[in-house]
Every structure is written in structure tokens, then in C-alpha cells.
Amino acid sequence: MNRVAQFDVLVVGGGPAGMAAAATAGECGAGVGVVDDNFAPGGQIWRGESQTDGTESKMWADRLQAAKVELHSGTRIFHQPETGVLLGESSDDVCEFRYSKLIIATGARERFLPFPGWTLPNVMGAGGLQALVKSGLPISGKRVVVAGTGPLLLAVAAYLRQRGAEIPVICEQASRSRLASFAASLLGQPGKFAQALQLRSQLRNVPLATNSWVVEARGKERLEEVTLLRDGRPETVACGYLACGFHLAPNIELAVLLGCTVAGGCVQVDDRQQTSLAGVFCAGEPTGIGGVELAVAEGRIAGFASAGREVPKHLLGERTRSRRFARRLNAAFALRPELRGLPQPQTIVCRCEDVSFGALRPHENWRQAKLHTRCGMGPCQGRVCGPAAEFLFGWKLDSVRPPIFPVAFSTLAGASGAPEPLKLAGGRP
Numbered sequence: 112m113n114r115v116a117q118f119d120v121l122v123v124g125g126g127p128a129g130m131a132a133a134a135t136a137g138e139c140g141a142g143v144g145v146v147d148d149n150f151a152p153g154g155q156i157w158r159g160e161s162q163t164d165g166t167e168s169k170m171w172a173d174r175l176q177a178a179k180v181e182l183h184s185g186t187r188i189f190h191q192p193e194t195g196v197l198l199g200e201s202s203d204d205v206c207e208f209r210y211s212k213l214i215i216a217t218g219a220r221e222r223f224l225p226f227p228g229w230t231l232p233n234v235m236g237a238g239g240l241q242a243l244v245k246s247g248l249p250i251s252g253k254r255v256v257v258a259g260t261g262p263l264l265l266a267v268a269a270y271l272r273q274r275g276a277e278i279p280v281i282c283e284q285a286s287r288s289r290l291a292s293f294a295a296s297l298l299g300q301p302g303k304f305a306q307a308l309q310l311r312s313q314l315r316n317v318p319l320a321t322n323s324w325v326v327e328a329r330g331k332e333r334l335e336e337v338t339l340l341r342d343g344r345p346e347t348v349a350c351g352y353l354a355c356g357f358h359l360a361p362n363i364e365l366a367v368l369l370g371c372t373v374a375g376g377c378v379q380v381d382d383r384q385q386t387s388l389a390g391v392f393c394a395g396e397p398t399g400i401g402g403v404e405l406a407v408a409e410g411r412i413a414g415f416a417s418a419g420r421e422v423p424k425h426l427l428g429e430r431t432r433s434r435r436f437a438r439r440l441n442a443a444f445a446l447r448p449e450l451r452g453l454p455q456p457q458t459i460v461c462r463c464e465d466v467s468f469g470a471l472r473p474h475e476n477w478r479q480a481k482l483h484t485r486c487g488m489g490p491c492q493g494r495v496c497g498p499a500a501e502f503l504f505g506w507k508l509d510s511v512r513p514p515i516f517p518v519a520f521s522t523l524a525g526a527s528g529a530p531e532p533l534k535l536a537g538g539r540p
Contacts, residue, residue: 117209118144120417124216126154128395128410130171132214135414137178144181189514200518212417219359219396222498226453228328237267237356251275254350258282258325260444261358269313282323293443360498361397367511383416401437461496463489477506
């Protein structure tokens with residue numbers, strides 16, 4: 112028997128956008144619930160941040176509590192059996208979430224691009240390695256090459272260095288001129304410029320190589336060295352870990368499952384953060400990668416709108432300014448076409464189903480590749496290989512089917528609204 116929880120406003124995602132949306136709607140008098148797959152609110156960006164007075168995460172956590180927002184942590188939404196109902200699975204049961212208004216704040220994940228050796232042990236996502244270190248992985252004295260693109264690289268490198276890691280080089284695929292232009296644009300935003308200066312101070316004496324990326328990782332049982340292309344010249348660096356990520360990819364699976372309009376890989380919203388579906392709002396990275404300030408502004412706007420309140424004009428101004436910054440950010444760290452030449456024919460693209468680049472190349476689109484190779488049909492459901500294939504081949508990723516996350520068979524069997532079992536010839540299930 113499923114537990115049932117009913118809310119005026121249900122928020123899916125407990126990162127900055129979700130916390131801001133939930134607290135705002137709750138302060139407006141709505142009955143609000145938050146569903147998040149982490150065991151505490153904060154998302155990836157505030158994971159493990161000190162919950163002391165003065166931090167932004169602590170402030171929003173206090174506002175959630177004061178607004179009597181009901182938290183359902185450690186729970187993943189996996190299905191919509193009917194309009195206004197979502198099913199979520201936790202470690203011990205299934206909950207049926209009923210709502211009048213919905214706010215999707217599902218955040219983003221790292222984008223990975225395949226290259227020879229990227230499946231070796233100790234080759235990790237930059238954010239993934241940081242999360243492991245926050246959870247207790249010892250990194251002191253380890254050599255860690257940080258590579259890919261985006262401001263996350265500097266933040267991760269600084270964090271790892273503070274924990275005792277040796278960072279021989281940070282490889283950024285963007286050109287020096289693009290980075291210089293982006294840095295100059297921060298002069299009009301003193302807060303962000305100060306953050307950038309602080310990161311560079313924490314990383315003094317660590318080389319930042321622009322026009323550079325990893326072309327191969329090697330090792331017998333685990334990573335031992337990487338070959339870099341630094342400004343067109345190959346260089347081999349010994350290391351124990353490679354923290355690699357090519358910016359972020361929005362988590363839009365739930366929005367697609369519900370039928371929200373998506374364009375350019377992002378959920379489309381109006382001025383009040385409402386999607387193409389009445390009563391369904393979206394905030395944060397699913398509407399476009401833009402950073403914490405934009406996520407919080409969009410979350411607050413969605414919170415006011417979902418509670419039926421007028422949106423304060425200053426929030427609209429904050430969103431406009433943050434969106435301008437987001438456009439500059441994404442332009443500065445746009446992936447260069449040379450990266451499409453990284454994988455060799457034998458390089459694995461879909462790690463779940465062991466599908467190589469050579470096996471995918473003959474196909475014309477994502478659907479055809481899935482039918483012939485099972486690419487994207489493993490446990491991650493295309494969350495890793497999908498964005499990679501989109502970049503490598505220009506494929507448009509098509510429909511999302513439930514469950515959008517792997518769930519237990521008992522969960523599927525007991526889920527209300529679950530389809531009848533498929534019948535084989537002779538009527539046998």
C-alpha cells in the first residue's frame with residue numbers, strides 16, 4: 112500500500128532553486144512538500160556546506176523550517192500515473208504525491224565526453240570526485256589532473272587542493288581570449304569577480320592551461336597517466352586521479368515525461384516560470400545553465416507564482432541580470448568542435464551497455480542507435496551517453512518513458528497506475 116501525501120505545491124528537487132521555491136511558496140501560506148533524492152536539502156552546489164549562521168544554504172534551510180515545508184529526502188520521483196500525481200521511491204517504501212501545483216527544480220549533472228581510457232578506475236567527474244572527497248575519500252598527497260571546461264573546474268581544484276591534493280595542471284578547453292573576455296565581463300559584478308579572484312588565489316602556482324584537453328588516459332588496473340593536448344602539443348602527466356567534466360547538462364527527464372515543451376535542451380517557461388502545462392512551473396538549471404543566483408531568483412519567482420501571488424518586480428530584474436551572465440557563461444565555455452574527434456572506434460560511449468563509438472557511428476539518430484545497440488537503455492537511462500551522443504553526432508534525444516530512474520520490481524508491481532504486465536504468445540505474462 113503506497114503512502115499518500117497531498118500538497119498545494121509540490122517541489123521536485125532540493126537544490127538552491129527548489130529550496131528558494133519551496134520556502135517562498137510556504138511563506139505565502141501554501142502547503143508545500145519537497146521531494147529530493149539526496150538525504151539533506153542543498154543539492155550538489157551546497158552539498159556538505161557548513162550549516163553555520165551566515166551561509167546562504169543555512170538561511171534557506173531555516174526559511175524552509177519556519178515555513179513548515181515538508182521534506183521527503185532520499186526519494187526519487189519515477190512515474191506520473193495520472194495528472195496531478197507523482198510516484199516516488201525511497202529506500203523502504205513508495206509514496207504517492209498529489210498536488211495542485213508542481214515546481215520542477217531537478218538541477219543539472221556533469222556532461223562527460225568519451226575519450227580513450229575514460230572508463231578506467233579513478234577517472235571521475237570533477238563534481239563527482241569532489242562529492243566523494245566531501246564524503247570521506249582521502250585525497251591528501253594524491254596527484255589530480257583537473258580537465259574539461261567551465262567554472263566548476265576551478266572550484267573543484269581549489270577544494271581538492273585545500274584537502275591536500277597536488278594539482279599539476281588544470282586543462283580548460285576554452286581559448287585564452289574567451290576566458291579573458293568572460294573575466295572582463297565580471298568587472299560589472301563585484302561579487303562574482305571577487306569569487307574568481309579568491310579561486311585564483313587559492314590556486315596560485317597551479318598552471319591553468321587554456322586550449323587544452325585530455326586525449327587519452329592510461330593505466331594497467333587504474334589510472335596512472337594522462338596525455339594532454341596543450342595548445343596543440345602533446346604532453347604526458349603522471350597522476351592518480353583525473354577529475355574531468357565538460358560543463359553541465361540540465362536534468363529535464365521529468366519535464367519531458369510530463370509533456371512540457373523543451374527547446375535547445377532546456378524547459379521553456381514564461382515570465383512567471385510556468386511551463387507549457389498549466390500549473391507546472393520550472394526553475395533553475397532545467398531552464399538553462401546559469402548558476403546559483405539565477406536558480407534562486409527563478410525559484411523565488413516560481414514560488415510566488417505557484418502560490419497565486421504577484422511576483423515582486425525586483426526579482427524579475429534579478430533574473431534578467433542573471434540570465435545575461437548565464438548567456439556570457441555558456442558562450443565562453445561552449446564546446447569546441449575538435450572535441451568530437453576524441454573517441455576512437457573502440458572507445459566506449461555507453462558504459463552501461465558497453466556500446467562503442469564505432470558501433471554508434473553508422474546510425475542516423477538516437478532512436479535508431481538505441482534499437483540496434485541498446486545505447487541509453489542501461490541503468491543511467493542515457494543520462495551519461497545521451498548528452499555525449501548529442502554533441503558527437505548532433506542527435507536529438509527523443510521521448511522519456513517511466514520509470515525515469517531504476518526502481519525495484521516490487522515498486523513497479525505495487526505502483527498505482529502501473530501498466531498491466533506485457534503478455535507473451537499464449538497469454539503468459
